[in-house]
Amino acid sequence: MTLLTKKTDVIQQLQKEVLSLQGYKRTSGSERLNTGLGPLEMSFPGKVFPVGAVHELISATVEDAAATNGFIAGILGSLMRQKGACLWIGSKRTIFPPALKIFGIDPERIIFVDLYRQKDVLWAIEEALKCASLSAVIGELSELTFTESRRLQLAVEQSRVTGFIHRYNPRNKNTVACITRWEIKPLASIMEEGMPGVGFPRWHVQLLKVRNGKPGSWQLEWSAGGFRHITRTIISIPEIETRKAG
Amino acid sequence: MPKRFVAIWFRHLTTDWMIRRRPELQDVPFVMAAPERGRMMVKAVSIAAQAKGIYRGMVVADCRAIFPGLQVFDDKPGSAEKLLNALAEWCLRYTPVVAVDLPDGLILDVSGCAHLWGGERPYLKDILAKIRGYGYDVRAAIADTIGAAWANARFGQVTPVIESGRQADALLSLPPAALRLEPGMLERLDKLGLHQVSSFTNMPRKALRRRFGQGLLTRLDQALGQEAEVIKPIRPATPYQERLPSLEPIRTATGIEIALRQLLETLCKRLAKEEKGLRTCVFKCFRVDGNIQQVEIGTSKASRNVAHLFKLFDIKIPTIMPALGIELFLLEAPIVEDISPTQDALWDTTGCSSDTVIAELLDRFAGKIGLHTIHRYLPDEHYWPERSYKAATSLEEKAATKWQTDFPRPLHLLPKPEAIEVTVPIPDYPPMLFHYKGKLHNVKKADGPERIEQEWWLQKGLQRDYYSVEDESGSRYWLFREGHYASGDPKWFIHGFFA
Numbered sequence: 001m002t003l004l005t006k007k008t009d010v011i012q013q014l015q016k017e018v019l020s021l022q023g024y025k026r027t028s029g030s031e032r033l034n035t036g037l038g039p040l041e042m043s044f045p046g047k048v049f050p051v052g053a054v055h056e057l058i059s060a061t062v063e064d065a066a067a068t069n070g071f072i073a074g075i076l077g078s079l080m081r082q083k084g085a086c087l088w089i090g091s092k093r094t095i096f097p098p099a100l101k102i103f104g105i106d107p108e109r110i111i112f113v114d115l116y117r118q119k120d121v122l123w124a125i126e127e128a129l130k131c132a133s134l135s136a137v138i139g140e141l142s143e144l145t146f147t148e149s150r151r152l153q154l155a156v157e158q159s160r161v162t163g164f165i166h167r168y169n170p171r172n173k174n175t176v177a178c179i180t181r182w183e184i185k186p187l188a189s190i191m192e193e194g195m196p197g198v199g200f201p202r203w204h205v206q207l208l209k210v211r212n213g214k215p216g217s218w219q220l221e222w223s224a225g226g227f228r229h230i231t232r233t234i235i236s237i238p239e240i241e242t243r244k245a246g
Numbered sequence: 247m248p249k250r251f252v253a254i255w256f257r258h259l260t261t262d263w264m265i266r267r268r269p270e271l272q273d274v275p276f277v278m279a280a281p282e283r284g285r286m287m288v289k290a291v292s293i294a295a296q297a298k299g300i301y302r303g304m305v306v307a308d309c310r311a312i313f314p315g316l317q318v319f320d321d322k323p324g325s326a327e328k329l330l331n332a333l334a335e336w337c338l339r340y341t342p343v344v345a346v347d348l349p350d351g352l353i354l355d356v357s358g359c360a361h362l363w364g365g366e367r368p369y370l371k372d373i374l375a376k377i378r379g380y381g382y383d384v385r386a387a388i389a390d391t392i393g394a395a396w397a398n399a400r401f402g403q404v405t406p407v408i409e410s411g412r413q414a415d416a417l418l419s420l421p422p423a424a425l426r427l428e429p430g431m432l433e434r435l436d437k438l439g440l441h442q443v444s445s446f447t448n449m450p451r452k453a454l455r456r457r458f459g460q461g462l463l464t465r466l467d468q469a470l471g472q473e474a475e476v477i478k479p480i481r482p483a484t485p486y487q488e489r490l491p492s493l494e495p496i497r498t499a500t501g502i503e504i505a506l507r508q509l510l511e512t513l514c515k516r517l518a519k520e521e522k523g524l525r526t527c528v529f530k531c532f533r534v535d536g537n538i539q540q541v542e543i544g545t546s547k548a549s550r551n552v553a554h555l556f557k558l559f560d561i562k563i564p565t566i567m568p569a570l571g572i573e574l575f576l577l578e579a580p581i582v583e584d585i586s587p588t589q590d591a592l593w594d595t596t597g598c599s600s601d602t603v604i605a606e607l608l609d610r611f612a613g614k615i616g617l618h619t620i621h622r623y624l625p626d627e628h629y630w631p632e633r634s635y636k637a638a639t640s641l642e643e644k645a646a647t648k649w650q651t652d653f654p655r656p657l658h659l660l661p662k663p664e665a666i667e668v669t670v671p672i673p674d675y676p677p678m679l680f681h682y683k684g685k686l687h688n689v690k691k692a693d694g695p696e697r698i699e700q701e702w703w704l705q706k707g708l709q710r711d712y713y714s715v716e717d718e719s720g721s722r723y724w725l726f727r728e729g730h731y732a733s734g735d736p737k738w739f740i741h742g743f744f745a
Contacts, residue, residue, distance in 0.1 A: 063721035063743055066658040070745020073657065085604055096659035096742060097623040097635045101649040103745075108638065108645050111604075112621040113611055120615055127610060133603040186745075188690065188720035197693040198654075198716050201745045222745070 019045060019212060035078045036226040040205070045212040051079070052160035054129070054152050056144075056178035058167050065168050067186040067203050069095065070103070072138060072164050074222055077104030079136045079162055087128045089113040090140030090166075091121055104225050122148060129155040129163050136162045142170045149176035181209040187219060202230070248410050252354040252370065253395035254337075254377070254386045259326055259350050261292040264319065266381045275313060278321035279306050289321040293383065326350065333377075334480045339532040339574045340373060342487060345477035351399070353392055353477050360388075362491055366407050389413050392477065393469025397424030414470055418444035425465045431458055486524070486579035488513045495534050495571020499563055502531070502572070506559055507552070509577040514550040517582065523548030524579040529559060531566055532574040539566045543613055546620075546641055547605040548583035554606045558613045605641055625649045629698050630705075631659065631741070653696055654714050656724040656742030663739035666725065673731040676713040680725065682740055687717035695727075708733075714744060 035041070035049045044050055057072065059065040080086055086109060088095065093114050097107040113128075115121045118141065125139035129152055144165060156163055165178065173181075183206040189199030200223040207215045219230040256262070260278050265271050275295035279286045286306035298313045309316050326349055334344045334352055343355035356369070363369035366388050377384050387398035387406040394413035398406065401424040408416045417424065420443050422435045435458070440446045446454065447466065455463055467473035488509045496502060506529060517523060525548055531539040541562040549555060566572075608620055624645045626636040634650065668677035676692035694713030700706065708729035716722045722744035729736040 062658070063719075066656070066722075066743035066745050070657050073745070094658040094660070094743075096631070096656060098625065098649055099655040099657045099659075099745075101651050102655075106645075107635070107649060108622060108624050110622070111608065112623070114619050114621065115615060123614075124611055127607060131603055131607045133601075134607075186720040186722065188718070189716060189722075191691065196691075198691045198714050198722060198744075201722070202720065203745075 015212070022211065035075050037075075037220075038227065038229055040207070040216075040218050040220075040227075040229075043207055043210055043214045043216050045210075049075070050179050051162045052156055053179040054149065054156055054163040054165060054177075055180045055182065056149075056165050056167065056176055057182045057184065058170060058173060059184065060169055064183075064185050065094070065166070067201070068166055068182075068184045070201055070222065071182070071184045071203055071205065071220075072166065073100055073103035073105060074227055076136055076138070076164075077225075080105055080109060084109075084133055084135045086110050086136045086138070087113060087124075087134055088138045088140075089115065089121055089124045089128060090138075091115055091118065092140070102225075103222070118143065125163070125165070126151055126155055129161050130159050132159040132161060134161050136164065138164045138166060140166045140168065142167050144170075144174075144176055146174065146176055149178055153177045153179075179211050180207060180213075182206065183208055189221075248390060249355065249357045250360065250366070250388060250390060250410075251392045251395045252341075252356050252373070252386055252388045253347070253392065253399040254352040254354070254373070254384055255396075255399040256330075256333075256350045256352075257383045257385065258290065258293060259329060259382070260290040260321065262382045263325075263329055265292070271317075274317055275300070275315070276317035276319060277306070277309060279318050280321040280323065286318070331480060336536055337373075338481065339491075339576075340369070342481070342483045342489075343477070343479045344481070345479050347396070347477075351396070353395070355477065355479070356388065362489070370406055389416070391469055391471045392475050393426065393465065394471070396426060397469060400424060414447075417469055418442065418447070422446075425462070425469055427462060427465055431462060434458065484578040484580055486513065486517070486522075486582055488516075488577045490575040490577075492573055492575070495568075495573050497568045497571045502563055502566060502568070502575075503560075505575040506563070506577070507556055509575060510552045510555055510559075513577055513579060514552050514555070517550040517579075521585055522582045523550045523585040524555075525581040525583055526579070527555065527559075528578045528580065530576040530578070531568070531572040532576065533568065534570045534573050537569070539568075539572070541565060543609075544617065545605070545609050546612065547602065548585050549602075549606070549609075550585070551602075551606070554609070557606075558609055561610075561614050601641070608641070628701065630701055631655070631698070633701070633704075654693070654744070656714075656722075657745040658743040659724075660741055663726070663741045666738050666740050668725075668738045674711075676715055677725065677738065680715075680738070680740075682723075687721070687723070689715045690718050691716040708736075712741070 037049060041047055041049055057068045059068040076086060088110050093112055100107045100110065113124055115124060121139065121141050125137060128134060128137040144167060152163060185204045187202040187204050189202045191197060191199045200221050202219065202221045205220050206217045209215060221228045221230055273294055275298050276292050277288045277295055277300060278290040280289050288300065288302055288304045288306060288309060291300050291302055295316065300309045300312060306318055330346045330352060334346050337344045337352060337354060341354050341356045341359045345353045347353045360366040360369040363372055370386055370388055374384060374386055385399050387395045387402055387408065389395040389398060389408040390410055390413050394408055394417060397420050398408055398416055401420045421441060422443060423432055425443065451463060464473060468475045490505050490509055496505065526542065526544045528540055528542045533539060541559065543558040611620060622638040623635040624638045624643065625647050626634060627647055628634050667681040669679050670677045676694055677689055679686060679688050692713055692715040695711035697709060697711050699709045710726040710728055712724060712726045714722060714724055723740055724742035724744065725738060725740050727736045727738050
């Protein structure tokens, strides 16, 4: 029995070491971010939403892109509650600033940087991620190579800024060094029986990859200024996938 | 600090310029002439022609009688002024205050400049050597007053440098013409046998005024430094300016960087002392061949952080073309703003406050790609969606009104509404289905209409009736109908996507 506990201790210890080697710093209690994602957070290493890391979000259609940005905005609201400004960098901006207000963001605290060339966008994202005074950086960029993503990861390891790379309609979904990969799709909203109109935004959130965590899929709704879970269904993942992610 | 002036006299300005343009004229006697009262008058004489006994103000026909092989060129009016302006521009490398002294001279205010060249004598020597190198026949002098420098440049025999306070001694032996007097007055002085300044300086002022008028006394006082004289500089002097002459022409990027850093350090030290920060900064490089290369930066917030400003310039240094070398660097801050001491206390002057760091990051973006790429938005009191927000002018600007949240607004808004085809059951109902980009969407849920009227004082057109709709896949759209059914066939548009 003692041997068994020792074994799990050793494994936990090793896991911690591996995490720190991979550039993932465990957030301390005070830094712990309350995203309101609830059960979804159980999938992350340490059961807390990883800040100071780069997240990758993929969307295929314009409708998905809007839903993805909505999901980012929801997390951004809680990120920006703590400090500072946020940079939104992209080449084709579609965000309508007044609409950000319902996600708990002051739109005037977001600085939009509109660049034309993908090269400039990438440069700007990297420079912004190095700036520790920002609370978050959102980059809209379709193509990202592994090397480029590694540069971004190295930048956030120093500055502890949270980055979101929103890849709209990428040519191929190549492996990148981001901590997570998400796919968000809109879901039909539900109204009370017999009530007309459109309900709260609802999304089918898929966490396709998470380093040292457990991927899954959830249905979320944005209502009353926070995320709300509808039903929790974790898609069973083949054993081999989990191991690869770990 | 005592004022010091340099007067430069171009003895053959236009003819030297002609020779510079056409070197074959070097030893050919020629004159520049212009018509005056129906005959050709000589306006400028080349050195070679002067040796033949031709001088300014003669009639060309007379000159041809003296020397039949004389070449005559047209003298364009205003050419001397244009030439002097260009030369004055070139002289900016020696001092920020340069004025044109028509018809054939330049006046430089060199107070506090000469020490950079190791004293007044080397300074003057450097100016003369450079201008003579271009082929101009010049004389120059330096003195406490414009009048004394002017006189000494044209008539002085002893030394071009009149020491501070000694202008009276230097002037005494010069002819009255050295005082920049009118020709009529000179004639009268000459008639009275007053051939030197010394012969009338000791006369009672009352008598001089009665005989010659106030003009003579003013000129005398100006030359002696008893009356101030102002010059009109070709460029208004920038109060925040630092200059750095180099011993040898600089051609490498490293050299430029060293010079820039040094200049920034001195400028920022001065700004720190005066509690100011710069908003724009121009770095000028004066090349050996007379060309001026310059790069400019701007900051989104007044700054005096050397490292940051250097970084902004660093992106642009590769655009400077040193060619044969740069002999003088100049750093100007045309726009400076106060950084109040309270801000210093609250934030950190070293530039570690979060706002400063972000401002510096944005400056780098602006420096590399352009200021037009950075936007921040504030609410504006309009219902029309495109006008419901406005761009903020600065990082500090606060929202004057609240953001409107009482009606649903899409997270994505198309820059321009796109036309769609719809099927509507009855007028004023949301559409049953719509075609967008070749895809059919079945509307399952809908909200609306929300009517937004045109602001007639800003724009003419039809009102919009907005519907938010959801299709069978759960995607949410913002559609609108333009105009009434009564007024004909209204058009439908898609304007945005809800999250």
